[in-house]
Amino acid sequence: MGGNFNRYLEKATSQLLLEPDWDSVLQIVDSIRMGDVQVKTALLGIKKKIGSENPHVAMFALQLLEACVKNCASTFHSEVATKEFMEFMKDQAKTRPDPVKEKVLELIQTWSHAFRNEPSYKAVEDTFHLLKMEGHKFPTLKEADAMFDAEKAPSWKDAETCTRCRVQFTVVQRKHHCRNCGEIFCKNCSSKTSTIPKLGFERQVRVCDSCYDKLHKTGSS
């Protein structure tokens, strides 16, 4: 699978392109969402292309990064919102000429707005404020660009009894977690699986009975 990713990355950031190769971009987004390529590996590959001396390659890589942040949900966001990656983006903003510099500033501003309620993604906001303080000119924020689903999968709770039926966990009565609410359940109360696209789970993952009903409500309006 990784091989596919690299092939599409080369295609999506080829210096011969006159405009973005959106097919390859979508293939890359899919392979990240399906878990065919590790998020860390994908971001490392994109980062190398952003750092390319060739401004066309760098721009296509930034547009690819923008699409991945918009469509790959929280697993990808948490890799982008790290101090290391934001340090890299800050350096790009300070050392590259336009249009690369302008695109980097635009992305940092958009993400800072989109992640404004996510304390664990603070590195983005810190980078935005720092560059602002240094006097870098940011383009006008387009709210629409920041309206992607930045919802994060909930962290898993721990307890000694099932959240739903209160049965005591033992060496045979094992603990299980619902990926949608993060609560802890016995096997009986979490025997269903579901995809959870809004949290980036494209494959069937374990969910508790009430989350299953919420995710699959027939929408009886």
Ligand SMILES: O=P(O)(O)O[C@@H]1[C@H](O)[C@H](OP(=O)(O)O)[C@@H](O)[C@H](O)[C@H]1O
């Ligand atoms: O089977 P164990 O060795 O107890 O380990 C448990 C499984 O890994 C569960 O995965 P699952 O939710 O996919 O079942 C996880 O939710 C629990 O936290 C773990 O304690």
Ligand SMILES: [Zn+2]
């Ligand atoms: Zn139970």
Ligand SMILES: [Zn+2]
């Ligand atoms: Zn649940």
